[in-house]
Amino acid sequence: MSQAGGDVPAPRKILGSVEYMRICQFINGYHGLAIDCEYELRNRFFKEVEPMALTCILQSELFNRSRGQHWKNDHRGKKLLKAYEDQKELYDNDLLIQMACAEGINPIALCRTLLQEKYKLKHRSHISRMLKHPHLIEDPRLAANVQQCMISDNQEGPITDLRRRIIGEEYELKLKELAKEAGIHFYDEHDLRRMGYDKTPDIKMILPFLYKGSVINWIESKANFGDTKGHKFNIQQQLHSYCNRFGPGLIIYWFGYHEETPHLPDNNIGITVLADFPAKEDLVFMQITQGESPPAETGATKGEFKQTANPDNELTKSS
Structure with missing residues (x-):
């Protein structure tokens, strides 16, 4: 541009x-x-x-x-509900928005607290249903306020959850398309689950490749920013098990990362951190020598890593 x-x-x-x-x-x-x-x-x-x-x-x-605020919000529900009831006639449909700003609370979190207190709801699922369908709220003015909070909160609520899920799926699809364009052959999560795996990366290579000298067996897509704390959490919850099961791999934070994230000692188990799909010129693929069959899904590999001769850098089999 x-x-x-x-x-x-x-x-x-x-x-x-x-x-x-x-x-x-x-x-x-x-x-x-x-x-x-x-x-x-x-x-x-x-x-x-x-x-x-x-x-x-x-x-x-x-x-x-x-x-750190959930406990405090839950214990001041009566005070917040009384403040709403005392002032609701003075505002149209933005009283809860005004209260959320004054209290330093997300609008949806405030709605949850008020609905729980007003209707004595014990289960979070009942509150979530009212948030998703505000017309179920008996008080029409409160329903209108809740609906206003729904469209004014970019951190919580069904609209925000849907947006984040769509973005995550969009970048998983982008990963698969770029992998195919690069000539990478892989299993996706659905393939791996059919094979009986529980924790699965977004794609696992059928044959590993080299990225700047590092062996890559799998790639995980994150439509997120990789700060150090979040990355350590991802290692604990996902990436460590991928390395144990499949060997070294790569995680892509599509929206970038903190400069220290790729250099954390926690990555030494075999994790490479990138902010985009690796460039084709940095990829080296394995060529299967004559008479050898491709490796099974156990992670055992045969053949040699060689820079392919074709311009698309595709995975090729020697004749």
């Missing part, structure tokens, strides 16, 4: 410690709705940073903050 003054640099996806800290400080010092904070981050203060990276950092910071 270019303008009259020349090429416009691509938004940065790999962030240094100072810049990352500045973004986090802005988020934690912001007073108002998260959706407004996201707009300010993207359009005013950090326009040179990948927009989705900012969205993901915001999500992570607010999630960490909210974990």
